[in-house]
Amino acid sequence: MRTLCASTLIGEFFVVGFAGLVAMKDPDLTMSTVWTVCGITMLLCVLLCGMITRPGGVQLGWALQIALIASGFVVPIMFFMGAVFAALWWASIHFGQKIDEAKARFAAQAEAEA
Numbered sequence: 001m002r003t004l005c006a007s008t009l010i011g012e013f014f015v016v017g018f019a020g021l022v023a024m025k026d027p028d029l030t031m032s033t034v035w036t037v038c039g040i041t042m043l044l045c046v047l048l049c050g051m052i053t054r055p056g057g058v059q060l061g062w063a064l065q066i067a068l069i070a071s072g073f074v075v076p077i078m079f080f081m082g083a084v085f086a087a088l089w090w091a092s093i094h095f096g097q098k099i100d101e102a103k104a105r106f107a108a109q110a111e112a113e114a
Contacts, residue, residue: 001053020037029074
């Protein structure tokens with residue numbers, strides 16, 4: 001699960017950075033505001049890669065997905081991109097758990113055979 005979730009978060013890292021470039025064109029936003037918010041979000045994406053397997057890591061990831069969708073109020077395409085990454089996040093968790101279960105089952109079989 002960790003690999004799939006981390007891959008999704010790294011993808012989000014880049015999407016947030018590109019969204020920051022788009023948000024800079026908004027005359028109502030200052031460059032410092034845009035890059036402070038984007039920088040914190042990008043940092044959270046990277047830090048969350050290492051926290052996925054810890055308690056609360058998945059829930060923080062869901063909170064990040066909600067924030068990504070909500071960023072669509074500033075950059076409208078982020079409604080779509082946020083929904084895509086929320087679906088990827090769900091798939092990463094769902095299929096990642098299945099992969100982890102299969103790995104544990106195969107490891108137990110190999111141990112029993114040895």
